[in-house]
Amino acid sequence: MSQGLSITDATTTAAVPVLQIDDLHVEIRQAGRVTPILRGVKLSVSAGRIHALVGESGGGKSMVAKAATGLLPESAVTTRGRIVLAGQDVTRWDEPRWRTLRGRTVSMVLQDPLTALNPVRRIGAQMADVLRLHQGLRGAAADAENLRLLDQVQVRDPAQVLRQYPHQLSGGMRQRVVIAMAWACRPQLIICDEPTTALDVTVQKQVLRLIHRLAGEGQGVLMVTHDLGVVAKLCHSLSVIHGGRILESGSVSDVFAQPQHAYTRALLAATPRFDRPGHTLVPVDDALIAQLDDETRAYDRQQGVAA
């Protein structure tokens, strides 16, 4: 009896999402114009799992990432729905409250590590900021933790990297440093926004391997990407987004075996395959995009948004 209970407990803990977004509607209100950007987004990321948010540019995927870190632009208004982060409803939190969560509960890895790092400060000093701010570590304790973090992201000579400036590192090294900083406080959720787009393929593989290993330690990862190859190799589940609407969600094995939505199939057909001689790339059909845009407008009318 008690054994059965503990098993249920274990399964429920495993299934507890670190990020749960329900029916999220966000619109931009600027110069008297209202533009919906997220239309009923629903997704969840569980602990120890990597969930992908896939779509083309302008589809709203970065906006979801921003909403989940409290970094939406000032002009953005959340009109409906909710965001639950590590058990707390953060939907309408203000900036001071978000600051208590960022770094500690949720952190972010951005596409371009060069803009994420301060160009005129040494790597060691920037990493020490994170540890001082969130964990109160200083001096020798911070140095030791920095070395441990860089070692964990497989930086070969951590002591030297700590003394260097961002421009002295290769793109892959910089992205490792950013990942180390994001992982520094063991946040429950890490949002990676196109983390490997700017990297060479061989370096990309190393960074993906790293994200996979770190996620194995129990953190949830939301992987924002346009690369279905990365999704297939790294992630457990995915949501496909277009026009701020989630068109399809499911496990990676199910969706790649049988994509339900025409847009998912179109994205797959547009992904190059070197292993298939004679495979011709099919750009996403204009008619399909027009149809999706029609559906989006119909959705807006139904929601009563004046377009």
Place this chain on the structure above:
Amino acid sequence: MSASTDASVTGSTAGMAASAPLLQVQALGLSLPDMAKKPFFSAAPMRRILRDVSFTLQAGGTLGVIGESGSGKSTLARALTMLMPPQEGTIEFQGRAVRDFDAAAMVDYRTQVQLVFQDPMSALNPRRRVRDIVSQPLRALGRLPRGDSDGTRAAGQLLERVGLSAQLGERYPHALSGGQRQRVGIARALALQPLALIADEITSGLDVSAQARIVALLEELRRDSGLALVFISHDLSLVRSLCDDVLILRQGEVVEQGDAAAIFARPRHAYTRQLLDAIPLPEPDPLWLEREVA
């Protein structure tokens, strides 16, 4: 008598030009000063960027150049268009050495072999309308057609050729999407009706659909106008779908080159195998992440 010899010589060069490949590159080498190692009061030591690169591009042919950052692939694009003249080796255009070209011949060479840059945002003037950008090569060489002195009509035709609406010509580059901007770059390169395009990483930074559109456009240009292409990319899958021949560069040296189908089916060099394996194909494979290819 001498006149007839002259005529026959001219005739034979013309014949040679027709049979000679469009571009013949032999043992190309290029070095640049290594500013990181520059002593304070003397000149920087030279560092080899490209070493012994050779290839042939036939009229209408396609060559894919594959390499990661630091492989020298962008330098190769600049060397081919003589923006960075190589110190070693020869480039022959239709059988004539580019090194010996006078100013007029060089202008002609650069109209025939056009470069499309990686980052359209920095390659397009942000303060000029798209139609002026696209028609600029015609204006610069005084080749605007009669009755189209501001180039609007020519620009409209060029934009339509790359699948954009002529109305986009009224906009500025910032008001276009990344894929549209890259097509504007291609439209400008096509303005002077070149024989070859050298495309330097023109699809990086675009999402899959915009990328597929650019590839389809390049394929169409090659089919319809016999445009030759040097497609420089780090993406082997794209090279595979576009090019007949490939050349794989690593740290300035050719690792492997030849027929694309053969190399992709049976890569001989370990580095090529490693590159091929590192491409994540859109197929779930739990073993891929931990797999190491020797």
